[in-house]
Amino acid sequence: MQNPVTVEVTRGNLVESRHRGLGVVVDGDGKVVFSFGEAEAGVFPRSACKAMQALPLVESGAADTYGLGRKELALACSSHSGEDEHVATASAMLARAGRDVAALECGAHWSSDQETLIHQARTLDRPTALHNNCSGKHSGFVCTCVHTGYEVKGYVGYEHPLQAEIRGVMENLTGAALGHDNCGTDGCSIPTYAVPLQGLAHGFAKMLTGNGLAPERAKASRRLIDACMAEPFYVAGTKRACTRLMEVAPGRIFAKTGAEGVFVAALPDEGLAMAVKCEDGTTRAAEAMIFALISRYFEKGGEVQQKLLGMANRSMKNWNGIHVGDVRVTDALFA
16 A cells, blocks of 8 residues: 655645655544554654653652652653753753753754754853753653662663563553564664554543543543643744644644654544654654644634644745745645
8 A cells, every 4th residue: 555645845836745644543442533544554653652651750650759840741741942941941850850961861962943053052062961852751761760769870771671661651552562573762762662653643542531541541641741732832842843733722732743754643622643654754744744634623714723724734935035835735634
């Protein structure tokens, strides 16, 4: 089965590029509401599954012990831009557990956001691990390890008890068996596992609705999703897609991007969750796909739907501000 073309990029009157994709929408019981492409294909969720990886932080009691509020929990689920507020919050999380940046094993990098990068270049000699887009997640890992008595050093390793716990959490949520055969190493050095896209979406539907989950996990899951929706800036950052999506309809959209063209979202009012993957890994296409897919579940012609469709179908301008083409979704997302 060939995945359909889901996004086209035009220049002038011609299509210059085409992106193929796969996607699925499911309810809390796992029923497929809508799909396109090979929805059961295995994909690496990458950062899209960070809310799943943050569950031990809440379930262990570490979040409450260290007084982590919505901002901190949102940051634990984030791929942030390394803005000053993100860095300060990650640092404060570590301090509450009696640790500092030296405990982080995610590596350091400059921000991928141009404006943030310029600010960093003007104010820093070099970035630290706190500026890594995954520092919130890793600060949550460190807090969990300190609280539970796990050895902090080496917490990114496959055999570390925290990673084994996360593996179990993801198996419980996605229904996929996880092990060395479907494991890779993520950009921040922790294990990442290929799971069926449909299973990934179902996992988020379970987190949203609590269906099929033990009460404690259902409560922790909803706490993380609610924190992200309440503090979207701490999930991503200024002008970022996740932040913009959750600001379009506050409390009605949870969204999280992942590397290589993955995006997930959940809609509390509808009890639905969805996941998409751009086959060639392009972010612009994954964003357009998730914007359009979410728009299906808002009032036809309503303000929210129009905003979402405007985000999905956008014009491109050159450096002189001249309109040169468009990014547009295809009918595959509305069949």
